[in-house]
Amino acid sequence: MPVSIPENITVHLGPPSSNAANITVPFADYVKNVASSEIYPTWPEAAIRANIYAQMSYVLNRIFTEWYRSQGYDFDITNSTRYDQSFVPGRDIFENISTIVDDMIGSYLTRGDAVEPLFAQYCNGTTVTCPGGLSQWGTVPLAEQGLSAEEIVRSFYGDDINFSADAPLSPSLGESFPGITLRLGENSEDVRTIQNRLNRISTNYPNIPKIYPADGVFDADTEAAVRAFQRQFNLTPDGLVGRATWYRIAFVYNNVKRLSELNSEGLTLEEISRQYPELLSEGMSGVSVRLLQYFLAIAGEYYDALPRWSAAQLDGIFGPQTRSAVEAYQRMLGLPVTGAVDRATWNALVSTYRSVLLVQPEQEWLGLFVGLPEVFLVTGMRGDAVRRAQELISIIARGYPEVPAVTVDGIFGSATESAVSVIQTLLGLPATGAVGPLTWEGMARLAADVEASSRSAEGQYPGYVLSEEE
Structure with a gap:
């Protein structure tokens, strides 16, 4: 489920930029307050429910898109009816409205294949009208004609509206910013999020180059796109994605996708699933699980509270041992x-x-894996870590003719990337061309095998031709 219901919501008691107070209230209490402030308890129940669908979807869109927080504000929504919904602190809540909200909590609207809560624009329908939106007073005669709440909603927003129910309650949704600055060499789903968003933004701002592939590796192309975005929107063009750049990208992305408009371009389930890391659990298998096991093994060598692993146990299968x-x-x-x-x-x-790795770089068990670097190595990087990778590639190339030799110059260029891709194929890893922990481990193992096979023990064939005279 890509949408969760927050336990609490922070409301700004005034227009967004006003010097007004914030108030944090339970999400259900917020919806009850809005409904009690904007509609009448004497209306037919179907009309009340139709309005609550719109009100709940509206606020969830604000939270889901981080509309205000992505602009630097410290609240989720305002109570200014010029911008948002009416919320009156301390007001009385109508009993029947409270009961209906409790029954509907976790419900929201989506359109077509989109998964984000619909920005369900609405107005009272008397003093204010909103073409394409829901008319609050207009729901009453439709309910009196016998239409259900769902039929009323579709009569205003269209037949492609979906009704989602039972979204889970989350104690704290937190913020989308991952908490660390993303930079050249990082590899994560957060990087993939930035790549996907920048690619969509570049459609509207062609001076921002496309990133292909959007694979979660923060490479030179990603850095170039980040710098171009930062120049376009008057941020320091340092190529780093810190909090300010992360939320500026989020804000611009929301706007070009029109996620907070009735005619939203929409987010697909695939886009949502790539924005947040996959949940790894028992029964799963693959490279991600093997990397998880590798990290657990590294930690287990340093912390007594964690179990020890052998290299043979890093099998990529999430079984009981991994769960424990x-x-x-x-x-x-x-x-x-x-x-x-x-x-x-x-x-x-x-x-x-x-x-x-920083505290125990010489630990014997870690030595089997040739002192792995702190970050992934990707095209565009330079330095000693790149040079060490190239030295390993050169050793491997002596024993595996399909691996092209590279110049050991400390520059991660296209030749190094191609050689890494070939080695990853040999290792059964995805051929990304980036050097992460599993690739370092595999390269170290292959290089050790090549060196061992090239050494001759005493009395072994010396490696040169013996003539009859000898």
């Missing part, structure tokens, strides 16, 4: 002990992995 290790890690950090890896657990584990 995840639970132990979550327990150690005070995270919810679910045994599944959500965004919070994954980010914490990556942070732990990096900390271990």
Whole structure:
């Protein structure tokens, strides 16, 4: 389910830029207040429900798109009817409206294949009209004619409206910003989010170059697109995605997609699933699970509270052992002990992995994997870590003719990327051309095998031709 209901919502008691107070109230209480402020309890129940559909969807759109927070505000919505819905602090709540809201909580509208809550624009229909939106007073005669709440809603917004129900309640939705500055070399779903959003923004702003592929690797093309975006919108063009750039991208993306308009371009389920990390849980398998196991193994060598792993146990299968290790890690950090890896657990584990490498770079077990770097290596990077990767590639190329030799110059160019892709294919990894933990591990193993096979023990064939005279 891509949409959750927040436990609480923060309302600004005035227009967005006014020096007014904020008030935080339970989400259900907010909807009850809005409904009691804008419609009448004596209306037919179908009319009341139709209006609550619109009111609930409207506020969830504001929260889902981070409409105000992406502009730097510290609230979710205002109570100014020029911008949002009417909310009157401390007002009495009508009993029947309260009961209906409790019954409908978690419901919202979507349009067609889009998954974001519809920006359900509406007006009273008497002093103010809104073409394409719902008329509050106009719902009453339709209900009196016997139309259901759903039929009333579709009569205003169209036949392609869907009714979502039972969205889960979340104690805290948090903010979308991942909490770390994204930069050259990062590899994550957050990077993929930025790539996808910049690609869509570039359709409206062609001076921002497209990023292909949008694979979650923060490479030179991604950095160039970030810099172009920052120049376009008067941010410091440093190529880094910190909080300010993250939310500016979010705000512009919302606007070009018209996510807070009735004629929204819409977000597909695929777009939503790529915006948030996949939940890893028991029964799953693949490269992501193997990387999870690798991080757990690194952490297990440093923390006594965590189990030890052997290299043979990194099998990419999320079984009971992996679940137990995840639970132990979550327990150690005070995270919810679910045994599944959500965004919070994954980010914490990556942070732990990096900390271990910095504190114990010479640890014997880690030495098997040739001192892995703190960040992924991608095209456009330079430095000692790139040089070390190229040295490994050169060793591997001596034993595997399909791997092209590279110049050991510390510059991650197209030749190095191509060689890495070939090695990843040999290792059974996705051929991304980027060097992450699993690729480092595999390259270290291949290089060690090549070197071992080239050494001759005493009495072994010396490697040159023996003549009859000898």
